[in-house]
Amino acid sequence: MHDARKAGSLTEQEAKAELERLAETLLRADAAYHGEDAPLVSDADYDSLKRRNAEIEAQFPHLKRADSPSDTVGAAPSERFGKVTHAQRMMSLSNAFDDAEITEFDQRVRKYLGVPSGAPLRYTAEPKIDGLSLSLRYENGALVQAATRGDGAVGENVTANARTIKDIPENLTGAPDILEVRGEVYMSHADFTALNARQSDAGAKTFANPRNAAAGSLRQLDAAVTASRPLRFFAYAWGELSAPLAGTQFEAIAKLNALGFSTNPLTALCDGPDDLVAHYAQIEQQRASLAYDIDGVVYKVDDLELQRRLGYRSTTPRWAIAHKFPAELAWTRLEAIEINVGRTGALSPVARLSPVTVGGVVVSNATLHNEDYIAGRGGDGSPIRGGKDIRIGDWVQVYRAGDVIPKISDLDLGKRPDNAKPFSFPTLCPECGSDAIREDGDAVRRCSGGLVCPSQAVEKLKHFVSRAAFDIEGLGAKQIEMFHADDQLPVQTPADIFTLEARDRNNLTKLANREGWGDLSARNLFAAIEQCRTVPLARLIFALGIRHVGEVAARDLARHFGSWEALVDAVDTAAPAAACELQADAAEAAERQLATSEGRRARIKPVRDAVWGELDAPALAAWRDLIGIDGIGATVAVSLVTSFQQKAERASIDRLVEELTIEDAAPPMSGNSPVAGKTVVFTGTLDKMTRAEAKARAEALGAKVSGSVSARTDILVAGPGAGSKAAKAAELGVETMDEDAWLALIGGA
Incomplete structure (x- = not known):
């Protein structure tokens, strides 16, 4: 369930703004759900937001962000536990929400594999357990390690706790x-009820639902606490193997059961999408009577050799999908609408609700997205919810599917109070009083105060010390708020963090003398800050909090440039080109009202040509190099360059860098692969594999796959029908080979 307005009705500027909002919301949700066992959004809300993100990316593929939620799995592991690097990455699953999407999934699998419609293709279908993912490593038959999923690559070592299950x-x-x-x-319903009763009797914390109870119990520092909790485990997959378990998914699950693991008895073999949907309906009917929570059914291609051929996207397998159940609904009163200001200045409205129980969980907050959503219209003015606006005092319908913060799906005008007034969205920032401006085509209103706005400054600092950034132990969101407001030891910019100890020595009112602090805690904080002075390049880039530059983009930039000095030199050199891009965008915005896209292009092309024609060669080359990085497009590049060119921002960055030792990024490695670290472009028709399969194979061997030929391209694989890319490669002297030569090159890798 999501906005009635379709991605296709958005303008490009609206799509950019919506993707930014979705990325920020989902990043916070992932960190809270996977890292802290304290969900901020419901399963239904989360699924809806992710689906909305995917719809917009499908409509505007060139706007896909480097930190796209489509490319993330879980969240960074907690520092409370030792870290475990998974031998094989623990992936997420893509989601489906209706029967038609299951048919589309089957069609995609067949197209990728070249299996014609009607030919046999079997799947397994199994309930999707609502619990905490765990990986168990056995060597010579003995359990040696247990780890949570974490961010998919690195998890938390919970071996001692797992042994108690x-x-x-x-x-x-x-x-x-x-x-x-x-x-x-997971935890059964009966065990969950009994646990909460014991917790309540002891005056201890109770849990919102069985999933939170299971996650919180497994992630205890004291294994004795975990042992006292009634945890269960269903096995359904595997990671590293020294020998295959079986030839099919179904047989492999049976093998795990024979080895002594509990496997779900509702797992079934299905002969196609119709069988899958029928089994889904059967499980949905049994859902309420099951002893444990499920939130859907997972479908997997049964043949393991076909799974291998299908391979993976960045975070999800192509051979599996989760068919989610519909959301649960409830009605409650909207008590207030509050406006939060984020680190990019976005004004985000939040509904404060009379607490209501939805599916066994008490919820009291909901997202309201933006002012158009409150007013009952889409960004283009088309009505949503039948055009009904949302007012304080309204009786509203909310939905969820497993956790806490829901979304408002409808409202009952018959119960609207007589004195309810339309909500007036603020045009001034509620934090600093600066103008809150909504740019043409932007769905979000933003504070123009920048660093003057305390909320933006504080949120940027919170981001700087977050887990995926500098992750300074003892310096979290609450401490940042304290130091930002402190008159004696203020922290206004990231560099101020690294001067805290020196300033504390010269301060009459030392940190150790403050309420809530002591000599030991102060020393521990200063030691933790000192330890973080040495930082990997990718973490530093991400920590800067530059709009559109998330973890994935930061890693891509670090891997490409290798060092901070090289990155800064490239960004500074490309600055004139970024200005040209902004000028061209402005010209396009001015012509947006023309009737046809052809007319816009005809009017804009001379403007673009004139603007870009004034660039010198180094600036143009630096710009092309920057936007040519796989995953880094013009939107990210403009944001990065613009941020570095702002005087106050650049001065803040320069002061920070003076305090740090920045570790260069290691070059990409992939064993003895002959294409590791090389940039490869595929063009024309491939006969022996699909384009998607070729790209996945190349990336698995450590190559970078690009969509365009440039001076940095190492290999062009050209099949029949190759056109301009082949000509460009010949002009640049790029090595060109056909599909057979490519397969011969990588055959032994």
């Missing part, structure tokens, strides 16, 4: 020498 065997007979079993830790 009765469903997890300590030793296996007949297992491969190396076996990583993956599954879900």
Whole structure:
């Protein structure tokens, strides 16, 4: 369930703004759900936001952000536990919400594999358990390690806790020498009710739902606490293996069961999308009577060789999909609408609700997206919710599917108070009083105060010390708020963090003398800050909080440039080109009202040609190099360059860098692969594999796959029908080969 307005009705500027809002919201949600067991958004809300993000990216693929939620899995592991690097990445699943999407999934699989419609293609279908993902590593039959999913690449070491779960065997007979079993830790409804009763009787914290109870119990520092909690485990997958379990998914699950693991008895073999949907309906009917929570059904291609061929996208397998259940609904009163100001200045409205229980969870907040959503219209003026606006005092319908913060889906005008007035969205920032401006085509109103706005400054600092950024132990959001407001030891910019100890020595009112602090806690904080003076390049780039530059983009930039000095030199050199891009965008915006896209292009092209024609060669080359990085487009590049060219922002960055030792990014490695670190472009028709399969294989071997040929291209793989890219490669002297030569090159890798 999501906005009635379709992605296709958005303008390009509206799409950019919507993708930014979605990225910020989903990043916070991932960190809270996976890292803190304290969800900020409901499952339904989260799924809706992710689906909305995917719809817009499909309509505007060139606007896909480097930190797109489509490319993220989980959240960074907690520092409370030791870290475990997964031998094989723990992936997420793409979602489907109706029967038609299951048919589309089957069609995509067949197209990728070249399996014609009507030919046999079997799937497994299994309930999607609402719990915490866990990976168990066995060596020579003995359990040696247990780790949470974390961010997919690195998880938390919870071995001692996992050993207390009765469903997890300590030793296996007949297992491969190396076996990583993956599954879900969960808590039954009856055990959850009994646990909450014991917690309440003891005056301890109660849990919102079984998923939170299971996650919080497994992630205890004291294994004895975990042992006292009634945790269960379903096995449904595997990671690293020294020998195959079986030839099919269904047989492999049976093998895990034979080894002593609990597997879900509702897992079934299905012969196509119709069978899958029928099994989904059967499980949905049983849902209320099951002893545990599920939030959908997972479908997987049964043949493991076909799974291998299908491979993975950046974060999800092509051979699996989760068919989610519909959201749960409830009605309640809207008590207030509050406006929060984020680190980019976005004014985000939040509904404060009379607490209501939805599916066993008490919720009291909901997202209201933006002023158009409150007013009952889309960004183009078309009505949503039948044009009904949302007012304080309204009786509103909210929905969720497993956690806390819901979304308002409808309202009852018959119960609207007589004195309810239309909500007047602020045009001044509620934090600093600066003008809150909504640019043409932007769905979000933003504070223009910049660093003057305390909310933006504080939010940027919170981002700077967040887990994926500098992650300074003892310096979290609450401490940042304290230091930002402190008269004696203020922290206004990131560089101020690294001068805290020196300023404390010269301060009459030392930190150790403050309420809530002591000598030991102050020393620990200063030591933690000192430890973070040495920082990997990618973390530094992400920590700067530059709009559109998320974790993925930061890693891409670090990998490409290698050092801070090289990045800064490239950004400074490309600055005139970024200004040209902004001028061209302005010209396009001015012509947006013309009747046809052809007319716009005809009017804009001379403007673009004139603007770009004034650039010198180094600026143009630096710009092309920057936007040519896989995953970095013009939107990210303009944001990056513009941020570095702002005087106050640049001065803040320069002061910070003076305090740090920045580690260069390691060059990409992929064993003995002959194409590791090379940039490859595919063009024309490929006969022996699909384009998607070729790209996935190249990336798995450590190559960078680009969509355009440039001076940095190492190899062009050209099939029949190759056109301008082949000509460009010949002009630049790029090595060009056909598909057979490419397969021969990588065949032994």
